[in-house]
Amino acid sequence: MYKEYSIIICSGTSCQKGVPGELTEIARQVLLKHGLDQKTKISLSGCLGMCSKGPVMIINPGYTIYGKVDAGNIGKIIENHIVHKKEVTEHVIHEDHLFNRFYSIFGDMDFFGKQMRIALRNCGIIDPDDIDDYLSVRGYEALARVLTDYTPAQVIEQVKLSGLRGRGGAGFPTGIKWELTAREKEPVKYVICNADEGDPGAFMDRSAVEGDPHTIIEGMIIGGYAVGAKNGIVYIRAEYPLAIKRLERAIASARKEGLLGDNILDTQFCFDIEIRLGAGAFVCGEETALIQSIEGFRGMPRPRPPYPSVKGLFGKPTLINNVETWANIPVIILDGAEWFSSIGTEKSKGTKVFALAGSIKNTGLIEVPMGTTLREIIFDVGGGIPEGRKFKAVQTGGPSGGCLVESDLDTRIDYESLAAAGSMMGSGGMIVLDEGACMVNIARYFLEFAQNESCGKCTPCREGTKRMLEILTRITEGNGMDGDIEKLERLGRMIQKASLCGLGQSAPNPVLSTIAKFRSEYEEHVIDRKCRAAVCTRMLTYEINGKCVGCTACVKVCPTRAVSGVKMNVHVIDQSKCIKCGACYEVCKFKAISKQ
């Protein structure tokens, strides 16, 4: 039924920090009070990507985006906007005016201006729990077209022509992968959506599933038709309860509408989707480990070939693609491979979603055309570094990637040029670092993660990463030894070459890339025992300066009684007793403790 007004409240994880449902309830009450409840559709949407301004609410007419909405102000905003037809300007997000390429809802916001939404086209705009909402934005139209007008070979041809490449990290051409799976002559085949989202600092796939689950389902059905599979599986992390719930509901409603199950849309084609939960192992994002995990085993990779397209799940030909890859499929069919391949660079077509975080103003999810420069992403879309601090590096590709520096900022985002600059596209994590970050510490963080997640099957990865971590730990603790940096480089290259799977092969990347770009910072740690960012606390010296008023707060908190002094007089720290715990620094209200 058509409703005059609509209120869309973001219910992505980031915005849901309040009590979920609380805002909707207040909105409902306000509308009821003015007798507008029947005329207004209230829906919950997925993530719009503006997480730093959340919780976000969109009110139509006007498609005005309101930010920082809470229980205290939502009533007032709705009353003013809908009843008094006045925007509540102080809450409108408009330094970045509205835009959306597809449904021309949003105008020309800075935040959206350089963005282009294909994979996330519906996220934040439709209600993910309502299949009618999806249908109203041409949902399942691509599927209908494929089933009626295309042979499987023609579908594969379109995907090949589009130039789409895997968004899970490696960038393998999707059309070719489909062709390889289609070629196998086995009656039973599988189609898998990889929603294991391994990168510890990113949440693109989660938002895509939470915000628009039907797109993934539609993509997978089309994939199943193309390669001749009847069984679809979404392998998703158990840590994503909301995404799982939405996906379950979406699958159920698609079944009800005859879009999944036997004789889809009254054709001969049958396909169904099942959800399998991961259980928190990074390595299970790797395709052969993922297959082991679905089969109910420890998720340990095996050598390839045979590739999953030949011998995959339960020994059958299997097509595995990432969430974002699947989300692009319906658009390629609807708007055409030619249009899709007109976006991007020569070898990387379409758009890429990134999770922007770290030292940046607009944290959140963004989607930009391939070929956008890092500078545009960080300084235009991301709004730059907050509080006047200076840009230091940007880390892409998470624990498998590397960091890029000021001189790399004009690099265009595509698979080849990011690799050439010493990092990688990865799955979409993008962490911006300012001068306050210590590169050795960051490298240690990623290596520790990889070390923890190593499945232990092969020695170079299992033992090698452990040795590297030991060396890095002693460097950050101020006990680095002569030759440690060279040892890290040697070990790192060995692990890259000798490990079985991508985890081991890429685990040393963050270390090698930070050594390549910030060697002097490593040397300072090892030779001068200094951390210029004052992050590696064991190397710091805490001293009391002239601002001390002698309040004795630090004397009380120091666990080793290293601070002494008379009340109302400047105190001193006995360096031989100080264990650099930072307790005094934290407690001092007068900024009288300096660390260097």
Added chain:
Amino acid sequence: MITEKDKKSALLEFIDNYREKDNFESYLIAVLHRVQEVNGYVDEASMDLIAHAMGIPTARIYGVATFYHFFNLKPVGKYIISVCMGTACFVKGANAIADKIKEILNIETGETTKDGLFTLQEARCLGACGQAPVLMINNKIHGRMTPKKTADMIKKIKRNALKQKVQGQR
């Protein structure tokens, strides 16, 4: 009251739901998830039960349960605090928050306090990087944390738990 026996038969029933499916054994992880959902952790008695019901050696089940970080093999506290150790939270000082909790509760990551009130865990990105550093207490996300805010929060939970206990005794 739910007895151990009820729990057992409920689990067996859950397993039977999968019996007709192809590749029945592959649902082992789903069954382990179920055990943890009901029990809070994966206990040895349940593993034995699954072994018999699914025809999988207990050793293999144990191997699977220990491989995946998501499964707890020890009982957990009433409040599970997961500190996000994702990259965004890490660069914004998640370590200091985890350290503070360890100091206050006197436990390490993965451990539970003696009174059974708190378990400390580490999480990967919780999808709320915009509010880093983030922690989650029993599935509720709290953003823009500081060591002090964390300490206050724990204090409050402790106080409430104490109140409830006193009221319960009356």
